[in-house]
Amino acid sequence: MQLAVNILVLASIYALIACGYVLIYRVSRVLSLAHGELMMLGAYGLYATASLFSGHPWIAIGAAVGLAAAVGVAVYLALMWRMTGESVLAAVLATIALGILLRGAMILAFGTQTQHPLRDLGWQNASLDLGGARISAVALTLVISTVVVYGALALFLRASRWGIRMRAAGQHPLLAAQRGIGLHGIYALAWGLATLTGGLAGMLIAADAGLESTLVIIGLKAFPAALVGGLDSLVGALAGSLIIAAAEVLLIHYVDPLLSEVVPFVVLLVMLVIRPWGLFGTREELDRV
Amino acid sequence: MKKMLFTMLTAVLPLGAAQAQDAYVLGVSGAMTGPVAGNYAPVVEAMKAYLEHVNSRGGINGRQVRVVVLDDQAQPSRAAANAKQLLAQEGVLMLINSSLSSTYAPMVAESKRAGVPLYFAGAVCPTETYPPADPLQFCSTAFGARLDSQAALGFIRKNAKESVRLGLAAMAIPISRGEIDYAEGLSKTMGMTPVEKQITPPPTPDYTPFATRLKDASPNWMWSWAPWVAQVRTFEAMRRLGWQGSYVTWAHLNAEEELARIKDPGFYVIGTNALLEDDLPIHAEIRAVAAKARLSHPVSYLTEGFVAGLVLEQVLRNTPWPPAPQKVLAAMNNVKVDLKGLRGGPLEWTKDNHFRTRQHYRVWRWDPQANRIVRAQDWQAIEVKR
Numbered sequence: 001m002q003l004a005v006n007i008l009v010l011a012s013i014y015a016l017i018a019c020g021y022v023l024i025y026r027v028s029r030v031l032s033l034a035h036g037e038l039m040m041l042g043a044y045g046l047y048a049t050a051s052l053f054s055g056h057p058w059i060a061i062g063a064a065v066g067l068a069a070a071v072g073v074a075v076y077l078a079l080m081w082r083m084t085g086e087s088v089l090a091a092v093l094a095t096i097a098l099g100i101l102l103r104g105a106m107i108l109a110f111g112t113q114t115q116h117p118l119r120d121l122g123w124q125n126a127s128l129d130l131g132g133a134r135i136s137a138v139a140l141t142l143v144i145s146t147v148v149v150y151g152a153l154a155l156f157l158r159a160s161r162w163g164i165r166m167r168a169a170g171q172h173p174l175l176a177a178q179r180g181i182g183l184h185g186i187y188a189l190a191w192g193l194a195t196l197t198g199g200l201a202g203m204l205i206a207a208d209a210g211l212e213s214t215l216v217i218i219g220l221k222a223f224p225a226a227l228v229g230g231l232d233s234l235v236g237a238l239a240g241s242l243i244i245a246a247a248e249v250l251l252i253h254y255v256d257p258l259l260s261e262v263v264p265f266v267v268l269l270v271m272l273v274i275r276p277w278g279l280f281g282t283r284e285e286l287d288r289v
Numbered sequence: 290m291k292k293m294l295f296t297m298l299t300a301v302l303p304l305g306a307a308q309a310q311d312a313y314v315l316g317v318s319g320a321m322t323g324p325v326a327g328n329y330a331p332v333v334e335a336m337k338a339y340l341e342h343v344n345s346r347g348g349i350n351g352r353q354v355r356v357v358v359l360d361d362q363a364q365p366s367r368a369a370a371n372a373k374q375l376l377a378q379e380g381v382l383m384l385i386n387s388s389l390s391s392t393y394a395p396m397v398a399e400s401k402r403a404g405v406p407l408y409f410a411g412a413v414c415p416t417e418t419y420p421p422a423d424p425l426q427f428c429s430t431a432f433g434a435r436l437d438s439q440a441a442l443g444f445i446r447k448n449a450k451e452s453v454r455l456g457l458a459a460m461a462i463p464i465s466r467g468e469i470d471y472a473e474g475l476s477k478t479m480g481m482t483p484v485e486k487q488i489t490p491p492p493t494p495d496y497t498p499f500a501t502r503l504k505d506a507s508p509n510w511m512w513s514w515a516p517w518v519a520q521v522r523t524f525e526a527m528r529r530l531g532w533q534g535s536y537v538t539w540a541h542l543n544a545e546e547e548l549a550r551i552k553d554p555g556f557y558v559i560g561t562n563a564l565l566e567d568d569l570p571i572h573a574e575i576r577a578v579a580a581k582a583r584l585s586h587p588v589s590y591l592t593e594g595f596v597a598g599l600v601l602e603q604v605l606r607n608t609p610w611p612p613a614p615q616k617v618l619a620a621m622n623n624v625k626v627d628l629k630g631l632r633g634g635p636l637e638w639t640k641d642n643h644f645r646t647r648q649h650y651r652v653w654r655w656d657p658q659a660n661r662i663v664r665a666q667d668w669q670a671i672e673v674k675r
Contacts, residue, residue, distance in 0.1 A: 002530070006498045013494045104322065111585055112327035114518070114543065116550065127529040134530045139497070205494060209522055213324045214492035221494060252498040258461055260498070261490035 003253060005133040011238075011245035012139075012146040016201035017222035018229070018237040019149060020194035026232040027170045027190035030080065030091040034099035035198050036219020038075070041102055042068040042199020043117065043206035043215060044110050050120035057121040064203060065196060072195025076188040084184070103216060118207040125208060138208040145204060149197055153234060166190060170232070224264040228271045230281020239279050243267060312353040313605050313612055315340075316375030318396060319387035319411075323362035328516070329387045331542055331586040332411030333358055335575075335594020336385075338582035340601060349605045357381065363388050369395030376403045382608075382617045385597075387411040390464060400425050405614040406621055410597035413464055414644055420674065422643035427621050429600045429636055431561040431593060432539055433648055434464065436671050437514060438472035440650040441537050441559050442479055444666055445510045448535075453481035456508030456534075458499075458523045460515035461490045468514045476512075484508050489519050500526035509534045517541040524556060540564075540653070545589040548655050548662050557654045557665055562592040563631050564653060566662045571595070571629040592631055600626050600636060633668030644673055 017039060024032045032038075046064040053060040079098060083091040118125055118138065126137045135143075157163040168176040169186040177183050202215060225244045229236025247267055248260040277283045317337075320329040340354045348354060357379050359371040368388060375381045376399060384407045386396050393415055400407035406425050409415065414428035445453055455476050459469035466488055473483045485506035487499045496519075503511070504527050511527070511534060513520040520538040527536070533555070540560025548558060565572055565588060572588075575595055579588050605612075607620035621643070626636045633649020652666035 002501050006495070006501060009497065010495050107322050107326065112322075112330055113586065113590075114327065119550065125529075127531070136529050139495075209494075209496070209525075210518070212327065212518065214518065217324070217492055218494045249498045253502055257487050257489065257499055257502070260493070261461065 001131055001133040003249060005130060005135050007242070007246045007249045008143055009135065009139045010249060011242045012143045013201065013205060013218075014222040014225040014241035014245055015238050016142065016146045016149060016204070017198060017219055018226035018241055019153070019234065020198035020201075021223065021226040022229075022231060022234055022237045023153075023190050023194040023197070025226075026234075027166055028080075028091075028187050029088055029170075030083070030095070031088075031231070032095045032194065033092060034075075034095040034102060035194070036216040037099040037102040037106075038068075038071065038195045039198040039202035039219045040106060040211075040213070040215040041071060041202070042195065043202035043211050044106055044115075045071075045199060046203040046206065047110070047115045047117045047120065047211055050117050054120070055122065057123060060121060061203075065200065068199025068203075069192045069196040071199070072192040073188045075195065076184075076191035080187065080191065081184060084187070099216075103213070107213065112213065115206070115211040117203065117211055121207075136208060138204060142201075142204040142208070145200060149200070150234060150238060153193070157234075162186075162189065221264065224268040227268055228278055230278025232282050233278065233280035236278050236280030312355040313349060313608070314355045314357065314379055314381050315383050315385060315601065316371075316379055316381035317356060317358045317385040317387060318361045318368045318371035318375065318392065319358060319385075320363040320389060320392075321358065321360040323364075325363050325389055325516075328542065329363075329411050331584075331590040332594040332597060333387045334582070334584050334586065335579070335591035336387075336410060336597040336601070337594075338578050338584055338591075339595050339598030341582065342578045343598070343602055349602060350608075350610055352610060354601070354605060361388050361392055363392060365391050365395050368392035369399065372396045372399035376405060381405065382612050382614055383408055383601075383604075385410055390415070397426065403614070406618045408597075408601075408621075410600075411593050418643040420642040420644070422641055425618070427638060427643040429596055429645070431596075431632075432514075433561075433644060433673075434468050435471055436648050436673065437539060437559070437650075438468055438475055438512070440648075440669065440671060441512050441514075441539075442472060442476055442481070443669070444557070444559060444650075444652050445512065445535075445537060446479055446481070448665070449510060451509065453510050454506075454508045455481045455483045456503045456506060456511040457483060457486040458503065458511060458513035458515065458519065459486070459488050460519040461488045462516075465515040465519070469512075472512055472514070481510075487523070489515075489523065491516070492518060493522075496522040496526040497530070499523060500530055500532075503527060504530045504532045511536040511538075513538045515539075517543060517547070521547060521551070524553075525551070528553065537652070542590040542593060543587075544653075545662065546587060548653060552655050552657065554655055554657055557652050559650055559652045561632055561648060561650055562596065563651070564662065565589045566653075567630070569630040571631055596628055596631055596636070599628055599631075600624075603627075633670060642673060646673055647671070648673055 045067045049060040049063040165181045225240040229240025244264045247263045251259040319333040320326050337356045344353045361367040386409050409428040414430050417423035417426045418428040457469045459465040476483050489499050524536045535555045537557045540558035544558045545564045603626040604620045608616050622640045624638050637646045648671045649668040654665045656663040
């Protein structure tokens with residue numbers, strides 16, 4: 001049972017992060033390599049709001065989540081907008097530059113010390129019993145958040161007007177624009193949602209394990225999960241996260257913990273050889289990559 | 290016109306070279322930014338602040354000390370470029386490394402090429418500083434491979450109420466793995482049973498899968514020697530899984546702050562630097578210097594940098610003016626530094642031993658009754674002979 005819980009928690013971490021990669025790629029065909037940094041910025045946002053609204057944890061969390069979405073929209077308006085019409089490579093390079101800039105800025109602004117946003121919120125990370133297995137309160141919140149985020153996104157993309165527009169823009173931007181859909185608005189929304197979900201992942205990881213600059217690398221570790229599932233599929237991101245997490249946890253437990261570091265990339269390589277567009281990805285779309 | 294030309298020429302002449310004639314110039318290549326900066330930047334900043342404090346009191350031998358700090362972001366290529374720049378442009382008397390071990394090789398090469406001593410401050414002491422030492426490499430950093438495991442396992446053996454089932458935790462970096470492998474072997478010779486060893490990748494999003502395997506092996510004691518993140522996350526994950534044993538780990542810069550955060554009586558830190566809790570007269574000086582220099586790091590992070598500052602002060606005091614790398618080297622080969630209680634005894638370097646002749650260890654834990662950090666073991670000395 002403990003193994004199942006461990007897999008579920010790790011899969012939720014990867015899925016919540018991978019969701020941002022997928023949202024941006026699916027809508028704009030841009031691979032955001034600043035996602036790890038934006039995720040960390042979300043976590044630092046919580047650290048900042050927890051200090052700012054000391055004694056009011058829910059306000060702090062609400063403000064941090066709002067801030068994360070606003071940062072995503074701002075990134076699009078300030079930088080990625082200019083990339084519209086440019087080659088995909090130029091856009092990807094812009095996200096790399098953005099990531100380097102954010103990393104430096106965060107060190108300058110917040111220093112290099114490990115921070116503990118949960119303590120600053122005045123909360124403790126209790127250990128809970130889940131049918132004989134143990135899970136921390138924050139890890140349970142992370143699992144629930146992942147379910148809620150994916151459920152809400154599925155509903156949004158299928159049933160809401162903006163969601164349908166977003167899918168249309170992702171499938172055929174020219175046709176969507178000709179039908180009167182404002183692409184910049186859609187792209188800004190995608191960046192906002194992606195940064196919100198990534199930021200949420202960052203906040204929850206930081207609340208569970210502390211906030212430090214290595215969080216960026218964890219952001220990159222979710223990348224194979226998104227690719228294995230298919231870079232333009234949210235269902236794929238879920239499946240990919242589950243596969244990678246299961247492989248990691250089972251290897252740690254039954255074989256050698258050191259293999260956990262390489263197994264995501266082994267799975268990814270196998271997938272790229274057998275099915276380069278991923279489990280649930282669209283073949284023609286990934287051919288363009 | 291001639292006067293104007295002269296003024297322009299003097300203005301563009303290298304400032305460093307001019308200053309080098311009037312001051313002891315030291316060059317640091319450190320991980321001041323980047324993912325591991327938290328371990329090194331406080332050391333460099335505290336060391337620099339202490340030497341500025343010395344300057345404000347009149348300097349050393351009537352001369353000022355100038356410290357040139359270059360950021361290598363823990364990247365070997367940057368460390369190599371920094372070392373070249375420090376030697377060629379700044380004409381430093383000594384190179385100082387405060388960064389990851391991957392930056393050592395290029396700096397060692399530059400140090401050898403120029404015949405300038407290389408001092409590791411806050412960075413892991415390379416084996417070349419242990420006896421028989423490399424002629425150019427020196428180290429004052431608190432932790433020492435093998436010695437730390439000897440001290441920690443000695444503490445465990447002394448305090449265990451039943452036979453020791455030992456769990457071991459490391460990070461997947463060579464130095465940490467090497468130490469834990471050594472501890473595993475050593476524990477057997479000390480009558481302990483090593484039951485599980487976990488090596489975590491740097492970094493990992495969730496330590497619970499690693500902790501699960503450790504907990505399942507039912508150790509009653511754990512020893513972890515790794516970067517703080519791996520040590521403490523493994524411990525916290527094990528506690529959440531319901532593990533009740535005792536956990537001994539290395540006292541990194543943030544140990545004092547973390548003991549107060551974790552507040553677990555079964556969580557021990559072993560180290561060679563005194564904690565602020567000891568409230569020594571030198572701690573008041575550290576607080577004053579930190580406030581004056583407006584250091585952003587907590588005062589409890591600064592001890593290692595102050596130790597380096599005290600060492601440099603003593604070495605330069607023994608270096609007659611005008612200084613040269615060879616004179617500095619001679620001073621380093623025979624120095625005994627009074628660390629004013631920041632460690633269990635003086636730091637002594639000899640011609641063959643550039644680590645220290647004696648390493649003193651203390652152990653601390655959180656006492657829930659007293660609601661403060663307490664000593665679990667006072668200074669215990671280990672002779673450094675190998």
